[in-house]
Amino acid sequence: MPDLKHALLDRARAEGFALARVCAPDAVPELPGRLGAFLEAGRHGSMDWMERRVAWRGDPQALWPEVRSVVMLAEMYTPAHDPMAVLEQPDRGAISVYAQNRDYHDVVKKRLKRVGRWFMEAAKPGQDLDRVGLLSAAEPPAPEIKVFVDTAPVAEKALGEAAGLGWQGKHTNLVSRELGNWFFLGAIFTTVELAPDAPGRDSCGSCRxxxxxxxxxxxxxxxxxxxxxxxxxxxxxxxxxxxxxxxxxxxxxxxxxxxxxxxxxxxxFAVAASEVKYxxxxxxxxxxxxxxxxxxxxxxxxxxxxxxxxxxxxxxxxxxxxxxxxxxxxxxxxxxxxxxxxxxxxxxxxxxxxxxxxxxx
Known part of the structure; x- marks a missing residue:
């Protein structure tokens, strides 16, 4: 369903996401082992919720067996000021850039839901696809979706790398050649099979x-x-x-x-944030x-x-x-x-x- 996929990604960008890519739910088979080693070493500290939901976090299909594709989306929050300048002012407090305005969970989830509603309508059997701007007359089964923004047991960074948004850098955050690393991640799980994109390729080199x-x-x-x-x-x-x-x-x-x-x-290469709430x-x-x-x-x-x-x-x-x-x-x-x-x-x-x-x- 290439036309449906392209239309979905275009719609995501039109809604304000800087980048959107697709991976299969089983695209990171090594994830359970990596996560298990992290937990066994105790590196999660007091975040015991990671242990309680380790099976779901390690496998999207354990979280939702019906999922066939994962759409990963990047939402920019690039600061307009130097975030390190405040560290030279000891009588002032340094607050992480992402928390200097509205809660991104609410902002990103609303945007994801708008994209998701459009997608369910576009992929509905018998839909007049010309009306929603699609080129193919294929009629996929009625889709279902679930949207996630950092509050569910979903390994967003690993899936983002698998989908080709970027790669997990040496600091374990996702880095993109196109965007830098100032972006939030959102996920749309769907029952529709979409062609996966190529995974991200590590470009950290010798940099530390x-x-x-x-x-x-x-x-x-x-x-x-x-x-x-x-x-x-x-x-x-x-x-x-x-x-x-x-x-x-x-x-x-x-x-x-x-x-x-x-x-x-x-x-x-960081892209400026377009959402005024950030x-x-x-x-x-x-x-x-x-x-x-x-x-x-x-x-x-x-x-x-x-x-x-x-x-x-x-x-x-x-x-x-x-x-x-x-x-x-x-x-x-x-x-x-x-x-x-x-x-x-x-x-x-x-x-x-x-x-x-x-x-x-």
Whole structure:
């Protein structure tokens, strides 16, 4: 069904996706083994949900036996500013580029659903295909679809590589010769068989810019990540106190980390983001740590309404802010931390005491 596939990919681009490609659901037979080794080594940290759904994540057909094709789509969120500049401002917090405005899960899923609805109509038996701009008069069976954006047990990066969106770089994120690496991934599973595209080809060569950029040495080897040392994991997924040995290495990164992404030389080909909802809010590009430390639960929720930051809760976020204050080297911020030493949330109180001692030394 080549005409249906081409029309689908064209429709995806018309909806705002930068790139779309197709793979078969069984295109990554080595995935269960790779995932199993990652889990066995404990590199997933406290993300026990990965263990509970390992069978689904390792095999799309275990998740949905009827799937015959996987459409992988790239959604750009390339920053318009230098994401590393804030790291030179120790009284400010560094928030990962993707979280500086609206939650991408909601934005991408709505776009995927629009593409999916069009596809189901276009592939419907007896459809007037000329009316939807197709060249072939073939009548495929009535299709079904499922759409996923990073919240289901789907190995988006491995499938994205298999579909030809790019390749998993040495930092384990997907990199594209056409797009760089500032993009989200969405997936459309369908019961319609579509011709697969050629898989991505590794073009990292001898480059190790992303590995050398990591502040915490979270890459045991190229193409391997130990989440337990990754600042994105520590600031977002990890709920308790962070290992005191790692806290100084976090600097002023209070939600996520972009260092390995920003270091990739393929970003010279990065495509600008077209979705205005990804444009950074001015107040989140380099927010003041003192103001963030004052947040109570209500003001935290109000500030981050519609943001992915909201899901980690006030306690975890202010914990991160206090680590940044402790790393600031600015003794004038010591009273800010000291006021939170008896915070009702134990993780906040622990971080406040650490920051107070660090700034008082």
């Amino acid at each position: 810019a992303c590995l050398d950029a990591c502040p915490t040495d979270a890459f045991p080897a190229p193409y391997q990540l130990d989440a337990r040392r990754c600042i994105s994991y520590l600031t977002i997924e990890h709920a308790g106190p962070v290992d005191p040995a790692l806290r100084p290495l976090m600097g002023n990164r209070i939600y996520g980390c972009d260092d390995c992404l920003a270091a990739c030389p393929w970003n010279k 444009a950074a809010r001015e107040d989140l590009v380099a927010p003041n740590l003192v103001e963030l430390a004052k947040l109570d639960d209500a003001t935290f929720r109000a500030l981050f309404s519609g943001s992915p930051i909201k899901r980690i809760g006030r306690g975890r976020f202010v914990r991160n802010v206090l680590y940044a204050i402790g790393n600031s080297g600015n003794a004038a911020l010591r009273p800010v931390a000291q006021r939170l030493c008896d915070d009702p949330e134990p993780v906040v109180a622990d971080a406040a005491r650490w920051a107070t001692l660090r700034l008082g030394a």
